Amino acid sequence: MYQPVISGTGVFTPSQVITNDELVVAFNAYADRYNAEHADEIAAGTVMAKDHSSSEFIFKASGIEQRYVLDKSGVLDPAVMHPLLRQRDDDEPGVMAEMALDACTKALDMAGLTGADVDLVICAASNMERAYPAIAVEIQQLLGAGGFAFDMNVACSSATFGIQAASDMVRAGSARRAIVVNPEICSGHLEWRDRDCHFIFGDVCTATVIEREEDAKDGYFKVLSTRCATQFSNNIRNNNGFLRRSRPDGTADRRDMQFMQNGRKVFKEVVPMVSEHILAHLEAEGVTSDQLRRLWLHQANKSMNDFIGRKVLGREPEAGEQPNILQDYANTSSAGSIIAFAKHSDDLKSGDLGLICSFGAGYSVGSVLIKRV
Ligand code: COA
Numbered sequence: 521m522y523q524p525v526i527s528g529t530g531v532f533t534p535s536q537v538i539t540n541d542e543l544v545v546a547f548n549a550y551a552d553r554y555n556a557e558h559a560d561e562i563a564a565g566t567v568m569a570k571d572h573s574s575s576e577f578i579f580k581a582s583g584i585e586q587r588y589v590l591d592k593s594g595v596l597d598p599a600v601m602h603p604l605l606r607q608r609d610d611d612e613p614g615v616m617a618e619m620a621l622d623a624c625t626k627a628l629d630m631a632g633l634t635g636a637d638v639d640l641v642i643c644a645a646s647n648m649e650r651a652y653p654a655i656a657v658e659i660q661q662l663l664g665a666g667g668f669a670f671d672m673n674v675a676c677s678s679a680t681f682g683i684q685a686a687s688d689m690v691r692a693g694s695a696r697r698a699i700v701v702n703p704e705i706c707s708g709h710l711e712w713r714d715r716d717c718h719f720i721f722g723d724v725c726t727a728t729v730i731e732r733e734e735d736a737k738d739g740y741f742k743v744l745s746t747r748c749a750t751q752f753s754n755n756i757r758n759n760n761g762f763l764r765r766s767r768p769d770g771t772a773d774r775r776d777m778q779f780m781q782n783g784r785k786v787f788k789e790v791v792p793m794v795s796e797h798i799l800a801h802l803e804a805e806g807v808t809s810d811q812l813r814r815l816w817l818h819q820a821n822k823s824m825n826d827f828i829g830r831k832v833l834g835r836e837p838e839a840g841e842q843p844n845i846l847q848d849y850a851n852t853s854s855a856g857s858i859i860a861f862a863k864h865s866d867d868l869k870s871g872d873l874g875l876i877c878s879f880g881a882g883y884s885v886g887s888v889l890i891k892r893v
Contacts, residue, residue: 524687524743526890527736528633528729529862530626532619532703533849534588540575540719542596543587547573547718550598554713571715578719583822587722587850589707590615601712603705616649616703617658619725624663624699627727632737633697638729639667640695644682645702646675646853646881647709651762659701667695675756676818676880677748678702678854679726683876683888684746686730697731702855709758711778720820721779722850726858733893741865741874741890747801748886755782755789756881790879791824795831797885798877802832805889807873809833814874816864819846819856828877840864854878868892 551570561567578584589595594604608614613621620643628634641663643656648671656669674681679702686698706721733742759776802809809832817825822844829837843864845856852859857878868874872892879885 521691522693523733524690524730525733525736525740525893526683526728526743527731527740528627528629528631529858530623530628530630530727531859531862532622532626532725534590534723536589536592537586538589538592538595539586540578540584543719544573544575544578546596546598546601547712547715550601550713551715553598573715573718581821582719583844583846584719584850585847589723590705591707595707595712603707605708613662614649614655614658615705616643616645616655617662619703619705620655620659620701620727621662623703623725623727624659624701627699627729631729631731633729635663635665638663638665638697638699640686640689640698641665641669642682642686642698642700643669643671643703644674644678644700644854645671645704646673646678647705648673649705655703656701663699665699674750674854674884674886675882676820676853676856677878677882677884677886679728679858680746680854680876680878680886680888681748681884683728683730683743684748684886687743687746690730690732697729697735699727699729701725701727702853702858704853704855706851706853709760709779711775711780714775716783717779717781720851722852724849724852724855724859726855726862728858738893740893742893744873744889744891745801745805746886746888747797747804748884749797750882750884751793753789753883755785756780756883787821787824790883791827791831793883794877794879794885795828798828798832798875798887801887801889802875807889811873812875813841813868813872814865815842816857816861816874816876817842818878818880819844819849819860820851820880822846853880
């Protein structure tokens, strides 16, 4: 058995930003347009008029101030309301692979490695650009990595589930050096025309290098243990899938073919599930919460994280103890907790303990207990 460690992380951040104000201007223009086009049905009571969105509501309800996206022109065009991404030819890198290459290169640089050192690539994300060949195999080729590669999807928990899979394989010896990469093009599955959720997501890609302790250069994080759990729920769901065209009633633009959620229920049900999960994980490892120097939580909602932090630590978290990045990135699905970890872990001292935790659709929750060396 080998001791797995995290020796590098990398973040690819798209260059385009949408502020809440820009988003709300576009949404409201779309709503006005829709209401004008459906004026007769609205007057007859057969169609509901669309209400305006507001920046104040978005910030108050979620803590989000802006989001990065791959294409803002389509998202902010009231006649389009989704990103416009060029269809790639089969002989050029896909969009996810391109983002992944940037994040992986940064993570490998940090670990003092190159792609050739890697023998396992896991592409773990909420959505895959195509069914097959696996995006991970394309990334493996672009990196010049050996070994094998595969895709996995556990929605917002994909990164921590991927880290568990990679750590277990490194521990067992079936892989020597792994990279877990999370290209999240959330703008592609968000329904930008739905006021209840149009502000939630952003795009990003994160990567995490996992290798044997004996191979790693100093300044790594030992993976002490991981814990994953799932429990079925329809409260976050997307019905888009390969059987879509096979359904006799299928229309391409049905609302359930994009991200759907019952946000209030998710909030109420997931907060206790996650707090209990983390506390049980710590207890099983004989770690008390006052020994934890940092919590890097999934980045969906600031109040949700405040609740979880208070429950786990048994007190108000101090500044910097539970860093949020959602004000800048919004919810980036599985990548959120890894962005927080990548940007807020450098200052930890040898022996400090921390916990990465993601949660979301499934429901799913994954936690990774780490120790700075
Ligand atoms: N602008 C202005 N008002 C809005 C609005 C918008 N964009 N969206 C909703 N509202 C209104 C609603 O119509 C509602 O009005 P009403 O009280 O008159 O009915 C009111 O604001 C509250 O709406 P609600 O949806 O209950 O808000 P909320 O406080 O629950 O916040 C979320 C919404 C989505 C931010 C919050 O529920 C959340 O973050 N949940 C967890 C989500 C999560 O983790 N999902 C995982 C995704 S991977």
